[in-house]
Amino acid sequence: MLYDEHAPFRENIPAYAIGALDAEDIAALESHLKTCAACQAELAEYQSMTIGLLQSIPPKATSPELRRRLAARLPAHQPQTRNLFLSFFSQLSPRQVATTALIVILLVANLYSNLQLRDLKQQQVILAQRLLGEQVAIAMLAYPETQTLTINADVKNLTGSMLVDKGRNMAILFLWDLPKLEATQTYQAWLIDANGKRISGGLFIPSASQGYTTVTIKSPVPMKNFVGVGVTIEPQGGSERPTGPRILIVNL
């Protein structure tokens, strides 16, 4: 009698077909199946039969509640998490999608341009103020009565000078290495009279783009009415009288 080389594998095919073959036998059978058409055909017959087994179970009526629960699990009945953006686009033709996308791109570009324009305008205002200060400073340098006074700094590295014509209502401060402030703070200049009374000479912040800061101090009366100019750190918006630390004083 001839040895049937398929026998060890063929006897495992039915169990394999219904998923009952032990794990240690599966690898050997699957390896054999790859090269054996006869065993593949036999396996196919058993697998076909297993589908018959599946279908042989008599139907059983389900509860109406199950259908309702299932329907409630479908996306349309879930809390609306579907992307409305995608839903909107899915209803459009390709041409409409392209047009809508173009409009969106233009709107975004326009918004970006507006933001850029706003930043540029802000920079323009700052530059204009600085230019005015520089022009006033140059003009004051030309005045015969203009004096250049050295500042007395209360903070490290701060240096500078003040141009003042005591007969006029303004003075110019040039400050180098003015310390940066927190967003909630501002520098405030004070005009000090002989009685020690202080009136505000204006608010300013350090120049971010250059090493020095030019400050125009405006006074309601000629500068000769004052004995000194001081600068303190105050809360944003300024104070009615000095409340924060002094960073410099200039004696007139």
Place this chain on the structure above:
Amino acid sequence: MNFRHYIFSRDQTKLIRYNNPVIPTDDNKLIAQVAQGNERAFLAIYDRYASRVYGLTLRILGNDMLAEEATQDTFLKLWSRARQYLADQGPLLPWLLTIARRVALDRLRLENRRPTLSDSNDPENVWQTIPDLETLSDESRWRSMYFAVQTLHPDQRKVIDLAYYQGLSQSEIAEVLGWPLGTVKTRLHAALEKLREVWNET
């Protein structure tokens, strides 16, 4: 072929016959619509096959509540996997029942804390392993199969039940029944051989 329905006219005075353009009767068209997210098509499939799926999951799990959950999970898988269904390779019901069996056995293993077994009836692979699905839609064949199972020797029916509807391996069946492994193999082999003959004859 489309369903024919009757609806009232706008003034509610007469009935108008119309063809429902949304819900076809053909499984392949239905599943194609499900793949596009059509919930009415999905529920039409549910109405058509829920009792078959529930019958199988109840047979495997033996518990109404667990069987309903498995039925629900099966149809949710159908919803999410509808695009994977290959209409030209065979009817929908065997595919659906293969998913249902896998879902129910997974649930059974979870409940019994048994390890997952390798199973050649994985729904992902089922189309590649079934040679002739065109004939499977014949209801008389699975009815014959049902009676063939009922006429098996009780010991053979027992091993079929544990192997196919409980997902046990031959070694596990031997342990559960206290039979020698060789006996289990012999009875399972004989039972499946008989069922194959019935299946091929019908």
